[in-house]
Amino acid sequence: MPALWIGRGCASGLVWGRYAGSGRSPYQVVVEPAAPAFGCSCPSRKLPCKHALALLLLWSSGDVPGTDEPVDYAVRWQLARAQRVVAAARRRGAGDEEAKARRAALRRERVTAGLAELELWLCDQIRSGLSAVSGTYWHAEPVAARMVDAQAPGVAATLRRLSAVPVSGDGWPQRLLAGYAGLHLLARAHMQLDTLPPDLAATVRNYVGYTVSRQRVLAEPAVRDHWLVVGVRDIADAAIPARRTYLRGDRTGLWAVVLAFDPQGRFSGNPDAAFVAGTTLDAELHYYPGRPRLRVAVGARHGEPAAGPRPQPRRRLSELFEEWAAVLALDPWLPDWPAVLHGVPVPGEPSWRFADEGGASVPLLIGGIDPWILAAVSGGAQVTVAGEWSPDGFRPLTVWHGEAAVPL
Amino acid sequence: MTTYGELVAAATVGIAQRPLSVTGLPEAAAGYSTLLDSDPAASVLDAVALLDAAHRAGRLFATPISLPTPAPRDSVPELRPVAGRIVAELLRTGPVDVLADLLSAAAHAGFRAPPALLPALLWAATANAVLRDAVAAVLGERGRWLAAHQPDWLRVADSGVGPVAEDAWEAGRLAERRGWLAQLRQHDPDAARGLLAEGWVRETGDDRAELITVLADGLSAADESFLETALDDRRADVRHRAAGLLQLLPGSAFQARARARAAQALRLERRGRHRRIIASLPDEPDDTARRDGLDARPRSQGTGLKTWLLTQIIAAAPLGLWTEILRDDPRSIVALPITGDFAPDVHAGWRRAAVRQRNAEWARALLDVPVRSAAAPSDPELAAVLPQVQRQTRMVALLRRRVEEAQALAELQSCPPPWAAELGDAVLGYIAGELGSHRPAWISALLATVGRALPADGATDYVSELRRLAEDAPVTTGWPHALRRAADLVELRRRFHEELR
Numbered sequence: 080m081p082a083l084w085i086g087r088g089c090a091s092g093l094v095w096g097r098y099a100g101s102g103r104s105p106y107q108v109v110v111e112p113a114a115p116a117f118g119c120s121c122p123s124r125k126l127p128c129k130h131a132l133a134l135l136l137l138w139s140s141g142d143v144p145g146t147d148e149p150v151d152y153a154v155r156w157q158l159a160r161a162q163r164v165v166a167a168a169r170r171r172g173a174g175d176e177e178a179k180a181r182r183a184a185l186r187r188e189r190v191t192a193g194l195a196e197l198e199l200w201l202c203d204q205i206r207s208g209l210s211a212v213s214g215t216y217w218h219a220e221p222v223a224a225r226m227v228d229a230q231a232p233g234v235a236a237t238l239r240r241l242s243a244v245p246v247s248g249d250g251w252p253q254r255l256l257a258g259y260a261g262l263h264l265l266a267r268a269h270m271q272l273d274t275l276p277p278d279l280a281a282t283v284r285n286y287v288g289y290t291v292s293r294q295r296v297l298a299e300p301a302v303r304d305h306w307l308v309v310g311v312r313d314i315a316d317a318a319i320p321a322r323r324t325y326l327r328g329d330r331t332g333l334w335a336v337v338l339a340f341d342p343q344g345r346f347s348g349n350p351d352a353a354f355v356a357g358t359t360l361d362a363e364l365h366y367y368p369g370r371p372r373l374r375v376a377v378g379a380r381h382g383e384p385a386a387g388p389r390p391q392p393r394r395r396l397s398e399l400f401e402e403w404a405a406v407l408a409l410d411p412w413l414p415d416w417p418a419v420l421h422g423v424p425v426p427g428e429p430s431w432r433f434a435d436e437g438g439a440s441v442p443l444l445i446g447g448i449d450p451w452i453l454a455a456v457s458g459g460a461q462v463t464v465a466g467e468w469s470p471d472g473f474r475p476l477t478v479w480h481g482e483a484a485v486p487l
Numbered sequence: 488m489t490t491y492g493e494l495v496a497a498a499t500v501g502i503a504q505r506p507l508s509v510t511g512l513p514e515a516a517a518g519y520s521t522l523l524d525s526d527p528a529a530s531v532l533d534a535v536a537l538l539d540a541a542h543r544a545g546r547l548f549a550t551p552i553s554l555p556t557p558a559p560r561d562s563v564p565e566l567r568p569v570a571g572r573i574v575a576e577l578l579r580t581g582p583v584d585v586l587a588d589l590l591s592a593a594a595h596a597g598f599r600a601p602p603a604l605l606p607a608l609l610w611a612a613t614a615n616a617v618l619r620d621a622v623a624a625v626l627g628e629r630g631r632w633l634a635a636h637q638p639d640w641l642r643v644a645d646s647g648v649g650p651v652a653e654d655a656w657e658a659g660r661l662a663e664r665r666g667w668l669a670q671l672r673q674h675d676p677d678a679a680r681g682l683l684a685e686g687w688v689r690e691t692g693d694d695r696a697e698l699i700t701v702l703a704d705g706l707s708a709a710d711e712s713f714l715e716t717a718l719d720d721r722r723a724d725v726r727h728r729a730a731g732l733l734q735l736l737p738g739s740a741f742q743a744r745a746r747a748r749a750a751q752a753l754r755l756e757r758r759g760r761h762r763r764i765i766a767s768l769p770d771e772p773d774d775t776a777r778r779d780g781l782d783a784r785p786r787s788q789g790t791g792l793k794t795w796l797l798t799q800i801i802a803a804a805p806l807g808l809w810t811e812i813l814r815d816d817p818r819s820i821v822a823l824p825i826t827g828d829f830a831p832d833v834h835a836g837w838r839r840a841a842v843r844q845r846n847a848e849w850a851r852a853l854l855d856v857p858v859r860s861a862a863a864p865s866d867p868e869l870a871a872v873l874p875q876v877q878r879q880t881r882m883v884a885l886l887r888r889r890v891e892e893a894q895a896l897a898e899l900q901s902c903p904p905p906w907a908a909e910l911g912d913a914v915l916g917y918i919a920g921e922l923g924s925h926r927p928a929w930i931s932a933l934l935a936t937v938g939r940a941l942p943a944d945g946a947t948d949y950v951s952e953l954r955r956l957a958e959d960a961p962v963t964t965g966w967p968h969a970l971r972r973a974a975d976l977v978e979l980r981r982r983f984h985e986e987l988r
Binding site (some may be wrong): 198201202203204205206207208209210211252253256257259260261263264396397400403404407408411423425426432434435438439440441449451452454455456458459460470478480483485 | 491494495498499500501502503504526528529531532533535536539540542543544545546549550551552553554555556557558568601602603605606607629630632633636
């Protein structure tokens, strides 16, 4: 097959060659592997075409000789491509503020109409009875699909999660009803979006599924502090695998969470997924709008991460309960909240528990971790543990062995 | 007032069937009843939204719980972080034998495992017996405390020589009782035997088989009569172990019986300057001989019963007998011709005796005149009797002679690590001569052994030497990869040992 190739070569990041195909004159094929970008004079509408792919294969198996300078047609192609890229960027920039506002208003209308339909559907469920969906799996799927069309992906995701509740065992009607009530509350809140306090409105928009661009967040004022990485949690079974990194400000005492997403769940090369528990970073964080403030975008970093101190823990579970009630009052939909506690992990059946110095205890959520590491580091004595608090219990993420953080 | 439960019940059936008018709300939600929608369905959702928020905010109450007994304080220091990371890496990727070596070295240097690694170490030792003793040695108080939470872990913890509880003999598990008895045997051998004999008839077969091995330490004539009784035990392995101990007891009646049987087996014939050994096949063993452990069943197909008995009779006798009746030193004796094609059977007996009696002089003589048989211990087993220095000297000589690949590997694998520099150098020389070999399985097995056993410190920088060999090796073979892996392993071991200083 390579016999049909004429004058293959590569230089300055370009690979080229002429291919004697079925056309009268050989096709001129150029590939820029790093972009990647492909060009070919053949009539195929596929991009990349088979000639470009073949050339790329030859190049990757080392069958394309290097030369000093790219040939003329390759240079011409690269120039034309650069001009196209610049023109496209200019067109995008020209999307003026007016058009943006028009799009936003249109979306708001669509969401509002969708949520009104959701309200009708929810009330229908209450009237006809939840027992109708007993033992079924995808009962809310049609309305979830409708919410995707209505550009409310957050609501759609919640409905899909609720679709599985009727097969989740004892007590499912209450869990399903609570989920419906949460959506009902969200739909009502969205109707009055303009009258809500701005931070609450932002929280509502966030749950509905409006996204806020990172650029906009980075334009908000920054909070500079020495941020201690207290815990990292990978959520592998989400629609898109996510990594949550919890930070706590040394000076401000503020909580922050950095989210990173990777469809492959590998998180390699993403600086937002490269935090190591127990290290501290001097950085400027920008909070996403909403309340309570938690999610951040990482702005300027000052210096490299360094080993950090053991965080100040709460010594009484009652203090944790107070904080939880307070943040729940700010956001009634909040699923969980970060916490640093001091106490004794207690192995047991059916569930492990975590006891404070007063001997009061809550369940430990140990799914996906080896709780024995926690027990080993504790040795039956009090330890400092960072994790997520939720109404189901405390999910440990990091335990401190002396001053050293041990991720779980 | 409408409770959460009533709301759930109504919504489950459907309020079209079971109408419900929400009148007031309990507890934290009480003040908000005026916010409810006028539509009945919407008012149910409103009420649940309110009650659920209250429920979530106050759902979990801290319940009192009894706290676990804390682990005793450790007096031994933890491995430092770098060493801990090396242990974690080896736990993830292996090889486990190297991990076992490093953990033993750490225990020897007075360190214990960092607590965070204890669960992984205990799981690994549960799954892999190679790690058991080494892990048990680095558990520390914390590890033993943790091990008490899982039966599998407890078995690992028991395989170490930990402090033994006072009442272990009466109340402990078998491993604890053995440990307790072994300690007593060390400072009062008679008392230990006395105690064992006292309760002997009440012990289970498993316990007897395990506990009798304690007597190997500090064996003396005083143990003879007890061991003689054990020859009549119901359990074969108890009888076998008792016979093994009696065989090592100089001047015992057992030895006298064994000598008498063996003296019939071989004699020296001299014709002028020619000497040879005449071997006579024994008769069927009598009851006494059976009691002394002679196995009267043919060993396998192709081995006659009589020749197998000959091997056993020679194996049971003290090796000193042969220098007496054949009137020469071991080196000359093993070189003598033997009549009737019995050389393999006689040598097998001598080889077994040399291993059993740990007689280095005989072992060396037998290794120099190899006569092999299926019933005989292999060369590496015999070489294990030699003192470490002689053993490595012999290995160096073998490598210089360029023995066959499989034998070289088997012998090297049985040379306990770490090797002396002389052997290390000889191994590198050997590898340099073998770079043409194309046997991937052999190459990787050889270098796994080499990576484990080459000295990690000393004058020669084996890491660089291995990497240099990897450069020289043909790229298409398994050598470069295996050599680099071995180099990495030696480097890892070097870093670990630096951390133990």
